[in-house]
Amino acid sequence: YSFDRIETKGPVRIAVTITPLGKEGPIEEGYRHEGRVGMRNITPNPSFEVATLAGFPDYCWPYHSRDGSTGWRHRVGTPDASLALGTDSPYHGKHFLRLHPREPDVSVGIFLRTVAPQHEAPQPYVLSFYARTHAPEPVAVQTKVHGRNRPDVVVQGPKWARYSMLFDVPAHADSHSWMLIRATGQIDLDALQIEQGREPTEFQP
Numbered sequence: 001y002s003f004d005r006i007e008t009k010g011p012v013r014i015a016v017t018i019t020p021l022g023k024e025g026p027i028e029e030g031y032r033h034e035g036r037v038g039m040r041n042i043t044p045n046p047s048f049e050v051a052t053l054a055g056f057p058d059y060c061w062p063y064h065s066r067d068g069s070t071g072w073r074h075r076v077g078t079p080d081a082s083l084a085l086g087t088d089s090p091y092h093g094k095h096f097l098r099l100h101p102r103e104p105d106v107s108v109g110i111f112l113r114t115v116a117p118q119h120e121a122p123q124p125y126v127l128s129f130y131a132r133t134h135a136p137e138p139v140a141v142q143t144k145v146h147g148r149n150r151p152d153v154v155v156q157g158p159k160w161a162r163y164s165m166l167f168d169v170p171a172h173a174d175s176h177s178w179m180l181i182r183a184t185g186q187i188d189l190d191a192l193q194i195e196q197g198r199e200p201t202e203f204q205p
Contacts, residue, residue, distance in 0.1 A: 031059065033175040035114035041193045041204035044114055047093040048085060048190070055084055057097060061111035063182055066103070082108040091130040091160045091190040092203065100186045107142070109182025115145060115194060116173035127179070128164040128200035130191045131155045139185035146170060146177055155187050162191075164200045 035042030048057035056062070056076040062083050076083065082100050090096040101108050117123075131153075133139045138156040142149070145167045153163040181189070191203045 031114050033114055033116040033173075033177065034118060035116075035194065037117070039204065040195050040201065042114065042117060043112065043192050043194045046192045046203075047090070047205055048095045048097045049093045051085060051095070055081070057085060057095070059112070059114065060097070061113065061178075063107075063109040063111055063180060065107045065182075082106075083110070086188060092205065093190075096188045096190040098186070098188050099183050101184060105184075107182045107184045109142075109180055112179040112181070112192075112194075113177075115169070115179045116175055116177040117169055117196075118173065119169060119171055121171050122168050123196055124166060124198050125169050125194060125196055126164055126166050126198060126200050128162055128191075128193045128195075128203075129181075129189055130160045130162050130203075131187050131189055132158050132160050133185065133187045134158050135185045135187075137185070139183050139187050141181065141183045141187060143167075143179065143181050145179040146173070155183075160190070162200070166198060 031044045036044055044059040045057055050058045052058050053076060064082060080102050082102050084098050085095045086098045087095060097110070099108050127143065131141065133155045138154045140152040140154050141163070142152050143165055144150065146169065148167070150165045150167055153165060155163065193200060193203055195201060
């Protein structure tokens with residue numbers, strides 16, 4: 001990201017110095033593709049409270065429909081970032097995640113990579129989240145999981161409301177599976193939950 005606007009006629013030498021952490025290196029909690037095994041809500045960091053990189057939550061991968069073609073203006077930490085943590089009246093905890101496309105005909109969102117719990121046969125799961133928008137018009141939220149688009153949900157108004165959609169986790173789900181949540185207008189997301197079954201239950205942080 002640091003070199004997207006450098007004008008050069010030849011190679012650019014980049015030097016990297018790595019210092020071993022040694023015994024003082026932190027041992028961080030991590031999750032594999034199965035998510036939080038043993039918990040009803042398998043989504044890690046479901047209300048975006050953990051942010052190793054200031055301004056963007058852990059366990060989320062950013063999505064931009066014109067990735068790289070606009071000078072990476074959607075990068076995290078800039079005043080016009082398309083994806084950023086907010087603190088203004090979250091639904092749960094201290095943070096929410098704001099998706100805010102900065103250009104026309106662009107969608108932004110997040111990939112979740114912990115959506116492959118292991119089962120011997122296909123199982124029904126449900127995604128639920130709280131959302132709101134300050135946009136003057138309703139905003140459609142699109143989701144895609146295990147290679148299939150799911151029906152859009154429409155977010156309207158500045159008050160938090162819960163939305164949900166069903167999907168099936170295939171038997172022996174691929175460890176490279178992912179879920180994409182994206183929108184073409186400004187929305188705030190909070191309290192994500194992925195759980196087995198057909199109806200969302202009370203949010204589990």
